Amino acid sequence: MKKTFKVAAVAAAGVLTLAGCSGDSDNEDNVTVVGYSVLESANENLFKAFEGTDAGDGVTFDGPSYGASGEQSRGVADGQDADLVHFSLEPDMTRLVDAGIVAEDWKDNDTKGICTQSVVVMVVQKGNPKGIQDWSDLVRDDVSVVTPNPASSGSAKWNLLAAYGDVIAGGGSEEEAAAYMTELFDHVAALPDSGRDATTAFTSGTGDVLLSYENEAILARQNGEDFDYVIPPTTLLIENPCAATEDAPEAASAFLDFQKSAEGQKLYAETGFRPLVDEGDLEVEGANDPADPFPAPTTMLTIDGDFDGWGSANSLYFGDGQDGNPLGILTDIQQSSGAGS
Incomplete structure (x- = not known):
């Protein structure tokens, strides 16, 4: 029998468990996230969970920016601060590759650069x-x-x-x-x-x-x-790309890995994104059928x-x-x- 995860409960439990394991750190890195508009609520959950991990200990997410994907991409190309970018579609990332802000190999990974x-x-x-x-x-x-x-x-x-x-x-x-x-x-x-x-x-x-x-x-x-x-x-x-920028702190790449992890994908699923990895049965409030949320x-x-x-x-x-x-x-x-x- 498959194990059933009630996503909201699993996510909350994960945050509490991870927070309990974290300790003091000299890492005071701030990661500036620039994303498309509908990510805001989901990312708040991921920020909190990541801050409770060893990799996220001492990391902050002050000043994230959300808006229409194309406008966000153009803003970064024009000089807006960004350590991690998460857009609606690939051409908005390509603009930053062409500008030398994101590495050309940004999608040479297991998810082909997709986070959600x-x-x-x-x-x-x-x-x-x-x-x-x-x-x-x-x-x-x-x-x-x-x-x-x-x-x-x-x-x-x-x-x-x-x-x-x-x-x-x-x-x-x-x-x-x-x-x-x-x-x-x-x-x-x-x-x-x-x-x-x-x-x-x-x-x-x-x-x-x-x-x-x-x-x-x-x-x-x-x-x-x-x-x-x-x-x-x-x-x-719909496949939404994400990448750390060329001059981003190491914490940005660590958060990028967390976004794609099983824990990160459960948290995204909590707000309705289809997970990139098979998490077994998920129960998602707000779906047409919470027990079968992604037919x-x-x-x-x-x-x-x-x-x-x-x-x-x-x-x-x-x-x-x-x-x-x-x-x-x-x-x-x-x-x-x-x-x-």
Whole structure:
């Protein structure tokens, strides 16, 4: 029989146990974390747990910064202090590699540089009054959609690729996928700057459906939001990269290792992230089924397997048309629709 972990209880017990083992240390390193918006609550738990380990004894996490992934990445590239960066998607990390801030081999490790993962879901009003089940429902006449703006938010790019990929996975052509996305943008009620701002807009009454991370939906329900969420039959695996910067203290690399450890992944699972390692059965408050919080969709798309990786996908779908670069397929559709302008 598998051992069942009640995640919140395990996490709390781990913090207490580790704290009891820690002692005085001369290590007064502060690790400055810069991350995308939805990490904030989860990271607070990890900071506390890490500070109670031998590696984290004396380490502090003063002044973490959270916001839309693209804006955070550009901020670090422009000089914002950062010892450890944790973004929504790889192009935001690539920007820092190109700037010499993150090492070129940042993903040469067991997780390929990934610290957290999730899937794209559809958040709906309590009871799902409009019967939203899959991507075709989002372009009905009676449905309006909230999703972040891909110009600033990594979450938005995952959402839009999931929608586009559903058409292709169902046997549709690139032209049919583009036609569907044109319809979808016509149904967009708001394009907030970040995933967290999009959740706030939806819970404040905007739209019938919010495209979001599964973990963001679970965390919001843990915090008292009264809505439901649907995992569509076809969705996209969201993989969030993280790395220590070139000039970071050793404590940043130690915390990076902790994030990827079994203990770190349990703590992330507590707030709705799908763990990178098999932890056996997990019980997660706020999930549709707390005893089975992370069910497998019928079709799980991946950025590498279905979109040829971010190195290709970012310019092909989200290119800004500046400096001689082509306009991305989805950027062109968004601009033509007037959404977010």
